[in-house]
Amino acid sequence: MENIIEVVGLRKRFGRTVALDGLDLAVRPGEVHGFLGPNGSGKSTTLRVLLGLLRADGGEAVLLGGDPWRDAVALHRRLAYVPGDVTLWPSLSGGETIDLLGRLRGGLDAARRDELMARFELDPKKKGRAYSKGNRQKVALIAAFASDADLLLLDEPTSGLDPLMEEVFRQCVAEERDRGRSVLLSSHILAEVEALCDRVTIIRRGKTAESGTLTELRHLTRTSVEAELATAPPPGILETLPGIAALEVRDRKVRCEVGTDHLATLISALSACGVAALTSRPPTLEELFLRHYQDDLASAGSAGSAGSAR
Amino acid sequence: MSATAFAGVPELTRLITRRERIRLPIWCYAILASVGGTAYSFKTLYATPESRRQFADGIGRNPALAVLYGKPFDLTTIGGLTVWRMGVFGATLLAVMSIITVNRHTRAEEEAGRFELVGAGAAGRHAPLIAVLRLVLGTQFALGAVIGVVLVALGEPVSGSFLLGLSVAAGGWVFAGVAAITVQLTDFGRSAAGLAFAVLGAAYLVRAIGDGSGANGPTWFTWLSPLGWSEQTQPYAGDRWWVLALLAAGTAALIAAAFRIAARRDLGSGVFPARPGPASGGRLLGSVGALSFRMQRGNLLGWAIGLLIGGAVLGSIADSIGELLGSSARVQQLFERMGGQSGIENAYLASAMNIIGLVVACYAVQTAARMRTEETSGRLEPLLSTATGRLRWAASHLVYPLLGSALLPVIAGAGAGFAHGGRSGDLGTQLAQLIGAGLIQVTAVWVVVGLTVLAFGFAPGATAFVGWSAVGFCILLQELGPILRLSHWITDISPFSQVPRAPGVAVSAEPLLLMTALGAALLVTGLIGFRRRDIG
Ligand SMILES: Nc1ncnc2c1ncn2[C@@H]1O[C@H](COP(=O)(O)OP(=O)(O)O)[C@@H](O)[C@H]1O
Ligand SMILES: [Mg+2]
Numbered sequence: 133m134e135n136i137i138e139v140v141g142l143r144k145r146f147g148r149t150v151a152l153d154g155l156d157l158a159v160r161p162g163e164v165h166g167f168l169g170p171n172g173s174g175k176s177t178t179l180r181v182l183l184g185l186l187r188a189d190g191g192e193a194v195l196l197g198g199d200p201w202r203d204a205v206a207l208h209r210r211l212a213y214v215p216g217d218v219t220l221w222p223s224l225s226g227g228e229t230i231d232l233l234g235r236l237r238g239g240l241d242a243a244r245r246d247e248l249m250a251r252f253e254l255d256p257k258k259k260g261r262a263y264s265k266g267n268r269q270k271v272a273l274i275a276a277f278a279s280d281a282d283l284l285l286l287d288e289p290t291s292g293l294d295p296l297m298e299e300v301f302r303q304c305v306a307e308e309r310d311r312g313r314s315v316l317l318s319s320h321i322l323a324e325v326e327a328l329c330d331r332v333t334i335i336r337r338g339k340t341a342e343s344g345t346l347t348e349l350r351h352l353t354r355t356s357v358e359a360e361l362a363t364a365p366p367p368g369i370l371e372t373l374p375g376i377a378a379l380e381v382r383d384r385k386v387r388c389e390v391g392t393d394h395l396a397t398l399i400s401a402l403s404a405c406g407v408a409a410l411t412s413r414p415p416t417l418e419e420l421f422l423r424h425y426q427d428d429l430a431s432a433g434s435a436g437s438a439g440s441a442r
Numbered sequence: 443m444s445a446t447a448f449a450g451v452p453e454l455t456r457l458i459t460r461r462e463r464i465r466l467p468i469w470c471y472a473i474l475a476s477v478g479g480t481a482y483s484f485k486t487l488y489a490t491p492e493s494r495r496q497f498a499d500g501i502g503r504n505p506a507l508a509v510l511y512g513k514p515f516d517l518t519t520i521g522g523l524t525v526w527r528m529g530v531f532g533a534t535l536l537a538v539m540s541i542i543t544v545n546r547h548t549r550a551e552e553e554a555g556r557f558e559l560v561g562a563g564a565a566g567r568h569a570p571l572i573a574v575l576r577l578v579l580g581t582q583f584a585l586g587a588v589i590g591v592v593l594v595a596l597g598e599p600v601s602g603s604f605l606l607g608l609s610v611a612a613g614g615w616v617f618a619g620v621a622a623i624t625v626q627l628t629d630f631g632r633s634a635a636g637l638a639f640a641v642l643g644a645a646y647l648v649r650a651i652g653d654g655s656g657a658n659g660p661t662w663f664t665w666l667s668p669l670g671w672s673e674q675t676q677p678y679a680g681d682r683w684w685v686l687a688l689l690a691a692g693t694a695a696l697i698a699a700a701f702r703i704a705a706r707r708d709l710g711s712g713v714f715p716a717r718p719g720p721a722s723g724g725r726l727l728g729s730v731g732a733l734s735f736r737m738q739r740g741n742l743l744g745w746a747i748g749l750l751i752g753g754a755v756l757g758s759i760a761d762s763i764g765e766l767l768g769s770s771a772r773v774q775q776l777f778e779r780m781g782g783q784s785g786i787e788n789a790y791l792a793s794a795m796n797i798i799g800l801v802v803a804c805y806a807v808q809t810a811a812r813m814r815t816e817e818t819s820g821r822l823e824p825l826l827s828t829a830t831g832r833l834r835w836a837a838s839h840l841v842y843p844l845l846g847s848a849l850l851p852v853i854a855g856a857g858a859g860f861a862h863g864g865r866s867g868d869l870g871t872q873l874a875q876l877i878g879a880g881l882i883q884v885t886a887v888w889v890v891v892g893l894t895v896l897a898f899g900f901a902p903g904a905t906a907f908v909g910w911s912a913v914g915f916c917i918l919l920q921e922l923g924p925i926l927r928l929s930h931w932i933t934d935i936s937p938f939s940q941v942p943r944a945p946g947v948a949v950s951a952e953p954l955l956l957m958t959a960l961g962a963a964l965l966v967t968g969l970i971g972f973r974r975r976d977i978g
Contacts, residue, residue, distance in 0.1 A: 183827050185977040205831045213827035219820035222630060223736065224719065231723025232733060236828035257718035261553060261630050272824065
């Protein structure tokens with residue numbers, strides 16, 4: 133089956149700001165896809181193009197087999213969207229808002245709505261203006277989860293939720309996946325993406341930096357290894373191994389990082405000395421992300437110094 | 443109240459002043475121009491004491507005018523005429539300015555959550571209220587003084603001139619105090635403003651009853667209203683400065699009460715708890731049309747009531763307008779120039795319906811520009827992400843500027859028809875004539891709506907600006923055109939001068955159809971732009 137979302141070389145500029153600069157994104161049917169990037173990298177812009185709210189300047193976007201701009205109304209019956217910054221109608225209660233959004237989408241499951249309101253501990257009688265940011269977010273999330281959409285587009289949906297509610301949110305996303313729906317989850321919270329997503333696209337300055345399953349992406353980074361050996365390793369052996377970094381040898385204790393594809397070589401070198409204890413930790417998304425982010429920081433730093441030199 | 447409650451006042455005052463740097467001067471300029479312009483036109487229209495005496499005779503006998511404008515105290519001087527015509531009116535305008543401005547920088551900010559940013563910084567919890575009150579009271583004081591200077595420059599006595607200026611300003615002060623209290627009471631900016639406007643409406647009404655009643659009636663009602671106090675300073679006719687002192691003391695008391703209430707409530711909430719709504723959406727709440735009806739119905743009802751009363755008041759003056767204007771040939775001329783040919787009464791009613799049309803244009807722009815605020819507030823995005831198309835959403839909003847604007851002049855016309863027809867005895871004819879005269883105004887309103895939608899489609903950031911400028915321009919041409927004797931080439935730019943001057947003339951369909959076509963063309967073009975542009 134073809135992809136739920138297929139974006140190739142998408143471009144969008146706002147005046148002189150280039151928001152999207154040739155973005156590629158593919159979401160497969162039934163997967164939870166993480167869309168990860170720092171603030172201002174173009175996540176919301178991408179979602180708005182996919183929703184037909186913005187018109188792309190170039191590139192291609194196919195959503196549920198249709199054109200997000202031309203077929204907007206028809207496509208929207210099949211998707212649910214939670215904006216990053218939820219504003220509600222001040223005089224409508226939360227319950228009214230959920231029902232309204234559901235009906236405008238073409239119906240919602242009342243039993244599921246009630247169940248979700250209980251799980252998210254939302255008081256549906258409060259007026260829109262009385263909700264905190266987190267509660268506004270809950271209103272939009274319940275409306276989305278209670279719909280029978282094939283695709284959920286969630287833009288940093290947990291930014292106002294407390295840890296308990298974040299957990300409820302994760303369960304809900306997992307349930308959506310089990311029901312066979314596809315989810316595009318934009319986030320800059322790495323733990324969330326790591327816990328929820330099957331595949332990840334990392335966006336940086338409007339371009340796709342990396343894309344793949346978490347396993348694939350981990351190939352690109354290093355695993356941390358700590359070992360206690362039976363005998364101290366002979367000097368000069370570990371240092372010359374391929375892909376090794378941050379090596380610390382203290383007597384029989386070894387600590388290092390290794391490129392994930394060279395892990396096997398390291399392990400066999402260590403076991404030659406007799407392994408007493410070994411811990412290895414796969415790279416977190418955090419580290420993955422930081423690598424791209426550091427490039428940003430570095431270039432921002434050099435731009436800053438260039439500016440001050442002038 | 444601790445000293446920290448006042449921290450950050452200078453910074454906030456600067457911030458608020460910056461945000462108001464366009465709006466407040468416009469308010470001040472408009473009020474100054476109306477007071478100065480009125481004094482000036484009285485000076486030219488009623489130059490001789492004899493002409494003023496005739497004019498005064500008419501007004502003195504007409505309670506409807508006292509109800510509308512306030513009690514006249516001395517109509518033999520230019521200053522006295524200006525007080526009667528602009529005193530209560532100016533004070534009411536400044537009260538509106540106070541309510542809007544105080545609300546915008548206190549409750550509305552808190553509601554938007556922006557105050558938490560400020561509050562978490564160095565500013566004390568009372569800082570926004572202090573800062574905005576300082577700005578509003580100071581600005582209005584200065585405006586009052588400038589009004590005084592202008593009147594003195596026009597040759598009026600010094601004491602009365604400054605007393606009039608400050609009495610007008612004091613109307614603003616008191617309602618700054620009222621707004622300072624209402625923003626503490628509810629958790630919602632729009633209801634806080636609504637509450638303050640209700641107090642203003644009541645103050646106006648109570649004063650009107652007092653001023654309109656005869657010597658044996660409840661004239662003391664006037665003293666129940668701050669607008670009545672502002673009137674009772676009696677500039678140029680006794681100069682009762684002590685009443686101004688009363689107004690200042692009242693303002694101080696209101697503000698002190700506001701701070702006491704503010705100290706006892708939580709940030710972000712009001713003294714009155716918010717009423718809960720239903721837990722689920724009613725059967726009817728299932729379309730964008732139903733949604734916009736929910737958002738618009740209160741507003742439409744308010745305008746309908748206002749226009750019904752306004753129409754009735756304007757209509758009730760009609761049959762005394764002839765004697766009122768007396769034999770001042772220039773006034774007769776003026777009205778002839780402004781209106782129809784068959785008698786001063788119809789000319790007056792035609793002008794009244796024209797004013798109704800301009801007022802309805804304000805409603806139309808307000809509701810049309812609402813589309814843009816819905817968009818920028820982020821409430822449009824979730825709607826367009828459902829199976830709602832852009833045009834369907836736009837239609838759900840345009841119902842109000844297009845059809846609401848047709849309903850309102852009909853209501854005003856009915857009010858005028860009942861009031862006038864009831865007095866003159868030909869209810870059926872007057873009702874039909876005045877409803878018709880009201881209804882045809884909508885064609886001009888549609889042109890203004892079309893312009894607003896055109897901006898919304900192609901320059902969305904300028905929607906409100908374009909809409910309000912168009913209305914302001916029409917009002918200016920309508921009000922100043924005859925006084926400045928502008929050439930028809932200029933006044934004809936306003937669509938409102940194209941509307942046939944009914945009642946009293948044969949209404950030809952041609953200009954109405956032309957304006958409808960123009961409005962429709964602008965509207966459709968604007969909608970095409972809206973369909974093609976980015977949202978946000
Ligand atoms: N309507 C707009 N007008 C101008 N610039 C915009 C607009 N929307 C987004 N941008 C800019 O485009 C870039 C990407 O923004 P966005 O997509 O919101 O990023 P993210 O959601 O990843 O934080 C930012 O530099 C932002 O300032
Ligand atoms: Mg964003």
